Amino acid sequence: MTIALEQPTTKTFQRYNATWHDYELQRDRDDCHKIAFNKGWLWVYMGYEGPNHARFSDLLTIVFGFWAFLHPDPVLESFGRCLLERPDTQACAPDLVLYKGENIPRWNAGEPRRIDLSRDRVPDLVGEISDTTLSLDLDEQKRLYASLGIAEYWVADVKGLRLFAFVLTATGTYEAISESRVLAGLSISLVEQALEKLAETTNTVAANWFMQQIQATLLSPE
Numbered sequence: 001m002t003i004a005l006e007q008p009t010t011k012t013f014q015r016y017n018a019t020w021h022d023y024e025l026q027r028d029r030d031d032c033h034k035i036a037f038n039k040g041w042l043w044v045y046m047g048y049e050g051p052n053h054a055r056f057s058d059l060l061t062i063v064f065g066f067w068a069f070l071h072p073d074p075v076l077e078s079f080g081r082c083l084l085e086r087p088d089t090q091a092c093a094p095d096l097v098l099y100k101g102e103n104i105p106r107w108n109a110g111e112p113r114r115i116d117l118s119r120d121r122v123p124d125l126v127g128e129i130s131d132t133t134l135s136l137d138l139d140e141q142k143r144l145y146a147s148l149g150i151a152e153y154w155v156a157d158v159k160g161l162r163l164f165a166f167v168l169t170a171t172g173t174y175e176a177i178s179e180s181r182v183l184a185g186l187s188i189s190l191v192e193q194a195l196e197k198l199a200e201t202t203n204t205v206a207a208n209w210f211m212q213q214i215q216a217t218l219l220s221p222e
Contacts, residue, residue: 011047012133014140018042020088027083027091035083037091038144043136052158053131056195057081057095059203060127060156063191064098066211067183070218074101079123083114084148090117092144096127096154100182117148125182127154138164146174152182161199163192190214 015022023037026044034045049057061080068076079097099105105120107113126145128137137155145153146168153174155164165188166174167181180186190213197206 012043012045014044014136015042016040023091034081034093035091036093036141036144037089038140038147039089041140041144043140049129050131053095053129055198055203056131056156056158057129059194059198059206060096060129060154060191062203062207063194063210064096064183066207067186067214070211070214071183075104076100077104079105079115084117084123085114086117086148090144090148092126092141092148094123094126094145095129096125097123098125098182100124122148122150124150125152125154125180126150127156129156129158131158134159142166142174146172152177152180156195161192161196163188163195186214 017040018037019040020037023035023042026032026042027035031046032044033048036043057080061078064076064078077099079099080095081093082097083091083093084097085091101124103121105115128141130137133141134155134157142153142155149168149172151168153166153168156162157164165177165180167177169175178188180188190210193213194206194210197209
């Protein structure tokens with residue numbers, strides 16, 4: 001069944017039994033700032049991200065950068081908020097997108113401004129900053145990323161100052177982890193402690209604290 005997607009009355013809306021064509025119509029709107037599609041389920045956000053969402057997202061991107069600085073091999077590349085598409089079936093624009101190692105996607109002039117998952121491999125890690133979307137990010141979005149086969153998924157709870165991290169199992173579902181598999185050796189609790197500092201300081205101060213902790217770990221004797 002195809003549904004008509006009229007002008008929404010709220011910034012965020014969901015539709016079931018949507019088609020890929022419905023998704024494309026919403027994707028190409030000028031006021032569409034985030035979108036997801038998974039085999040008939042369509043989610044659209046029509047507004048802009050708020051300050052809390054932005055500062056949490058930027059902190060985690062800096063965390064990736066500091067980790068890469070101290071662990072340069074294999075290489076990492078961040079594509080946060082870039083649109084990923086597997087044509088006709090799935091699409092998403094995670095707040096955090098991280099590739100590790102070889103075969104990192106490269107955009108060429110003249111191509112659509114998105115990562116084509118029918119050609120490029122899926123990211124190694126994706127994440128969502130959950131300011132107002134925690135239940136969605138732990139349900140529909142979680143199922144979407146599992147169906148794409150993304151190895152690791154993070155959800156940062158802005159209000160609760162928590163970080164949920166999951167690894168994809170052999171059965172195609174996510175299970176909680178206390179240590180990252182993609183960023184091998186990184187404690188999820190340590191990242192969560194950096195998030196907690198946003199209650200009282202800036203994201204750059206929190207990031208510097210994180211950097212000091214991982215430097216100390218590297219310098220400590222075995």
